[in-house]
Amino acid sequence: MAKKEINIFFDTFAPVFKLSFMLRSHTCGELTLDKLNTEVTLCGWVQRSRDLGGMTFIDLRDRYGITQLVFNMEDDSELCSRARELGREFVIQVRGRVVERSNKNPKLPTGDIEIKATALEVLNTSKVPPFIIEDETDGGEDLRAKYRYLDLRRNVIRKNLLTRHRLAAETRKYLDKQHFVEVETPVLIKSTPEGARDFVVPSRMNPGEFYALPQSPQTFKQLLMVSGMDRYYQIVKCFRDEDLRADRQPEFTQIDCEMSFVSREDILETFEGLIAHLFREIWGKEIGPMPLLPYSEAMRKYGNDKPDTRFGMTFVELKGPTAEKDLTAGKGFRIFDEAGLVAGICVEGAAGYTRKQLDELTAWVKRPQIGASGMVYARYNTDGTIKSSVDKFYDENDLKQWAAAFGAREGDLLLILAGEPSKTRKALSELRLEMGNRQGLRPMDTFQALWVVDFPLLEWDEESARWHAMHHPFTSPVPEDLPLLDSDPGRVRANAYDMVINGNEVGGGSIRIHNKELQQKMFKVLGFSPEEAQAQFGFLMDAFEFGAPPHGGIAFGFDRLCAIFSGLDSIRDVIAFPKNNSGRDVMIDSPSVISAEQLHELGISISSKS
Numbered sequence: 078m079a080k081k082e083i084n085i086f087f088d089t090f091a092p093v094f095k096l097s098f099m100l101r102s103h104t105c106g107e108l109t110l111d112k113l114n115t116e117v118t119l120c121g122w123v124q125r126s127r128d129l130g131g132m133t134f135i136d137l138r139d140r141y142g143i144t145q146l147v148f149n150m151e152d153d154s155e156l157c158s159r160a161r162e163l164g165r166e167f168v169i170q171v172r173g174r175v176v177e178r179s180n181k182n183p184k185l186p187t188g189d190i191e192i193k194a195t196a197l198e199v200l201n202t203s204k205v206p207p208f209i210i211e212d213e214t215d216g217g218e219d220l221r222a223k224y225r226y227l228d229l230r231r232n233v234i235r236k237n238l239l240t241r242h243r244l245a246a247e248t249r250k251y252l253d254k255q256h257f258v259e260v261e262t263p264v265l266i267k268s269t270p271e272g273a274r275d276f277v278v279p280s281r282m283n284p285g286e287f288y289a290l291p292q293s294p295q296t297f298k299q300l301l302m303v304s305g306m307d308r309y310y311q312i313v314k315c316f317r318d319e320d321l322r323a324d325r326q327p328e329f330t331q332i333d334c335e336m337s338f339v340s341r342e343d344i345l346e347t348f349e350g351l352i353a354h355l356f357r358e359i360w361g362k363e364i365g366p367m368p369l370l371p372y373s374e375a376m377r378k379y380g381n382d383k384p385d386t387r388f389g390m391t392f393v394e395l396k397g398p399t400a401e402k403d404l405t406a407g408k409g410f411r412i413f414d415e416a417g418l419v420a421g422i423c424v425e426g427a428a429g430y431t432r433k434q435l436d437e438l439t440a441w442v443k444r445p446q447i448g449a450s451g452m453v454y455a456r457y458n459t460d461g462t463i464k465s466s467v468d469k470f471y472d473e474n475d476l477k478q479w480a481a482a483f484g485a486r487e488g489d490l491l492l493i494l495a496g497e498p499s500k501t502r503k504a505l506s507e508l509r510l511e512m513g514n515r516q517g518l519r520p521m522d523t524f525q526a527l528w529v530v531d532f533p534l535l536e537w538d539e540e541s542a543r544w545h546a547m548h549h550p551f552t553s554p555v556p557e558d559l560p561l562l563d564s565d566p567g568r569v570r571a572n573a574y575d576m577v578i579n580g581n582e583v584g585g586g587s588i589r590i591h592n593k594e595l596q597q598k599m600f601k602v603l604g605f606s607p608e609e610a611q612a613q614f615g616f617l618m619d620a621f622e623f624g625a626p627p628h629g630g631i632a633f634g635f636d637r638l639c640a641i642f643s644g645l646d647s648i649r650d651v652i653a654f655p656k657n658n659s660g661r662d663v664m665i666d667s668p669s670v671i672s673a674e675q676l677h678e679l680g681i682s683i684s685s686k687s
């Protein structure tokens with residue numbers, strides 16, 4: 078049992094296979110007692126060496142694991158002396174015999190044996206590595222990024238790449254079975270004004286003109302549907318030149334999919350199937366049916382369109398659009414009286430929170446990132462009394478009414494925020510997640526997935542004073558809301574869906590518009606002139622005139638999925654060569670300036686760095 082647990086740090090996905098190469102007979106992860114007395118040849122890196130007088134022990138590491146080598150002075154003093162000379166990370170080839178270890182290591186699958194060495198070849202030397210290449214390392218983030226290839230030798234990092242590989246392989250297996258065809262779409266495309274900022278690439282052959290790198294293959298996959306491909310997918314790099322917020326990468330990977338002649342339900346079923354397949358194959362877990370949660374309900378109950386539904390603490394309004402009646406009015410508490418929304422959460426069994434803890438929590442919600450102006454709490458004590466931070470205004474009777482509205486029981490704690498509704502919901506959502514963390518309700522190995530549906534099609538942008546597509550401009554409206562597109566665009570719901578797992582939006586997509594007139598109308602609502610729409614997306618609208626089938630699709634954020642399956646918060650460690658928070662690759666030192674000659678050739682006359 079213990080062996081199995083430890084084994085996840087190595088490559089458990091590669092079953093022991095027969096090597097057909099000349100340099101080694103076995104890997105460093107496979108030899109056990111059943112191979113006693115076998116003559117073997119191993120290759121790998123010197124992880125550690127210990128010199129115990131007459132004996133030298135070396136841990137030899139490769140992708141598959143670690144095997145202990147033993148060199149004995151009495152058996153062969155010349156060989157043993159050479160072994161003593163080996164430095165960390167030297168690459169060696171060793172021949173020897175599998176023998177039983179007297180001092181077994183139950184933490185390693187190979188821990189019952191060691192190799193009594195009879196020959197040693199140094200295949201390459203190594204400088205002393207800048208940090209320790211073990212699960213616990215002394216290397217800081219910058220140093221490890223600079224020497225990423227060494228960091229990737231560490232099992233804890235490498236196993237993430239192996240998980241990533243398994244996820245990609247299983248995704249392909251599943252989609253292939255469902256008759257999806259993997260089609261590559263171009264990487265040098267055309268810049269469009271919608272969405273995030275594009276990365277652009279100057280065209281030497283067309284001076285003054287630029288390609289753009291795709292933010293997603295959206296229009297191409299739709300064109301593939303027009304071409305009759307029926308089911309498309311691609312595990313594809315996408316590029317967005319956004320200001321780098323924490324845990325964003327300028328290039329990232331999507332599992333991008335599109336299907337023809339399908340309803341929303343067909344798509345949800347197909348991709349629920351994909352995710353269930355991945356959970357089964359990678360984690361050996363079943364992930365239950367995914368409920369549909371309308372966007373409006375998600376916002377009302379969780380203040381968030383990607384709620385973590387592993388735990389309750391749903392919002393209760395004491396005053397607000399869904400409150401049965403205002404339970405706060407008439408008591409002279411100005412903050413509640415002036416608020417558009419007074420809402421809170423009930424934290425089960427947390428009435429024991431001390432004054433100090435509650436003050437600290439109040440300071441936490443008042444931080445600018447959360448933005449609440451304060452927090453009211455009420456402890457429903459186990460002796461049946463209720464004490465709040467607003468006792469001056471609300472008596473025990475009032476508080477009992479609050480407790481009833483929350484469905485609170487003795488021992489519970491109510492945390493209440495108030496203010497402008499959307500800001501308050503946002504802050505309460507953060508508080509809910511924080512309390513989920515503090516109460517241990519968000520374990521890494523428990524998963525709950527759902528679909529959020531019925532998003533608004535459009536959102537109003539104050540700055541540009543125009544409607545923006547909440548998803549993208551190719552998303553079709555829910556059919557019965559079509560008439561509202563002219564009269565009340567803000568109320569039109571999109572035929573779109575997001576898959577959410579544990580509070581992460583892992584994928585999103587929509588049923589598309591497949592008709593030129595409706596697409597033109599959509600661009601008009603979004604503030605495009607007919608000429609602008611034609612210049613940017615004429616190719617797509619023209620294609621719709623040649624028998625475009627009804628179609629829809631979805632894209633999953635592959636890096637995020639990998640992080641979830643690896644039990645990590647950050648996507649950085651599931652990417653082989655990630656960029657840092659400033660969008661730099663510090664290993665290859667990119668981006669970098671280019672020569673005046675190169676600039677000249679590209680017809681670019683600005684100085685590249687000021």
Ligand code: ASP
Pocket residue numbers: 292293294295334585586587630631632
């Ligand atoms: N292309 C969309 C995106 O990248 C996903 C989709 O609608 O399929 O968000």
